[in-house]
Amino acid sequence: MDVREKLNILSAAAKYDVSCSSSGSRRSAPPSGLGDACPAGICHTWSSDGRCVSLLKILLSNACKYDCAYCVNRRSNDVPRATFTPKEVIDLTLEFYRRNYIEGLFLSSAVVGSPDATMERLVRVAKELRRVHRFGGYIHLKSIPGASEALLHEAGLYADRTSVNIEVPSERSLTYLAPEKNYGSVYGPMNYFAERKIEYGGSRGRYTPNFLPAGQSTQMIVGASGESDFQILTLSAGFYKQQRLKRVYFSGYVPVNADKRLPALTTKPPLVREHRLYQADWLMRFYKFDYDEILDAKHPNLDLNLDPKAGWALRHPEFFPVDLQTADYEMILRVPGIGVKSAQLIVSSRRYCKIRLETLKKMGVVLKRAKYFIYHPDIPAGVRQFYPEMIRPLLIAPAKSQQLDLFSPPETLALPAPAPAMPAAGRLPLALPAQPRLLAAG
């Protein structure tokens, strides 16, 4: 089998691992070596499903001896099998890298022989890239559940990042769907790396290795087993706090196997739900939300029609309206329609001048959404009145019905001034949505 054929098989076999990030490492090119890594990460292209492609993501082998229900590579599947030699992987990585196709390598493998034998092959490739070829680009190595600590340690010396996928968000479902795995074998490597990072993180002396500079990530399949979004977010918040993971990825389940333990083959991947989970994750990582602010036992699932930030705002009218001229940065970030960039602009410019609505628009604030949540002398008092039950449909209205720009001519103000009686929904001049539309977290 030639390299081209292997590449086709072993990249297709790796594609369901969604992580492809090259961020988190600052590595300058080794003397007379090739390549470096930049902390923000770089996307090199986007696949036709709109995912950023940053690394050459392949399996070393797909000849798995395990039989996880949700996986294409499980031993009971009749699929073409292939195995790269280390040299083939190294050549592909270096040649792709020199042509600037990629930031580096993401190497994973099905379990072939024992977990240790598999892990050892992965580590060998990384070691040779670094030691022999003086490769300074990004390397992401998968940790094989059950691999020994000695091998994990070596992986940490050569890789920028490692990941071990939890895959199924509860242990009961995991052992049901992947009989050869359990939470212990997954948490093992994670905890090992987390502890070493803490150990090496304290002192950066001459003899402390640059151990796993970009940390760890993991992935959960969403929609293959019955867990709620609240369970999923609780679990990922735990990963961020306890194992200090850098990223938790969600992968909407794409049915690849007919298996009575799983949703039918015709099931569409739950892309909207996955998108909402990413938005929630974003709120935890960049907007300082706690997972139990986004969801709780009473609201165990994310609203598919509304982004979680707007959802939170509507459940908490007591925090609004926010006065942009005086509010804390953290509070401004919580206003729907205001993102990190505009929040920073607001904070860094408001000492010099009063912020005008025109300026907000130019900063990139989505006033269509934000106006219900901010106090501004130029926003008519009627808009400011906080009635979650009225605002909700306006936030999920499809683009078309929003042609009526609620701002430009003041006469066309959408919401009637708050009369003592609540206006009937029928009086709203806006058409209410027939089809809910996806809204990005603002």
Place this chain on the structure above:
Amino acid sequence: MSICISYDSTFDGFLSAVFEIYSQHLDVESFVPDRDAGAADDLFQQRFRVEANEDSAMRLRRAIVNYAGEDVLNLLETAFLSEEAGIEMKILAFLRKLFTGDDPNYGKNPASPEMLPLYKLAGSVRHEAGGMLGMVRFSKAPGDFYVAKIEPKYDILLLMESHFSNRFADGNWVIYDAKRRYALLHDKTGKCRVVDVPDDAALVNAINTDGYTRLWQDYYESIAIKERENPKLLRRCLPVRYWKNLPERQAARF
């Protein structure tokens, strides 16, 4: 009578023009960079030529740093690289207000009516330069020489120099901006220079002749997940105008 200034399209050329505007009290209506020189001439407008002058440009740079700081100078220069029509007048409007000195904080405020559009524009230029770092595609030509062609919207080639010089420090490579017909040429001793490319046939012919292009295209096709295809999202992340120089998108386009 208001005039129209023609200059050599460089930032220093523009600064020299601003210097003349101040020293000769010129009333300016517009600027014409040389790259637009062929475009429709306004017969009724008086043309005034300013040659780039290192000394006046330097003095103006210093003045901007004094009034507003290094960051702002950098921001103006970045916004200038957008080559957007009318960008000179926008920068001039900002400088006019800045140099009146009425408001000591004017230079620090990113949201003043003159600054905000420049701030946003500089953001777009940086955004494209950052994105382009990933979208340069080298092809290997004979003699261990790597060739890439790009056609960015903004004039960002020089913003990418340090990134590629660090990454491929001992390689022979060239990145060619086919829209502006100049290139960044790097040799394996680490020297990097800018060259004009009046005839690009040899360069362009070397592109995508290399066997790894095929492997890369294969790789790209095999990682797509059919069930998740999302052309809209793809276009938003990877605008169509870039596809032309990305071998993986050419194969996918049929």
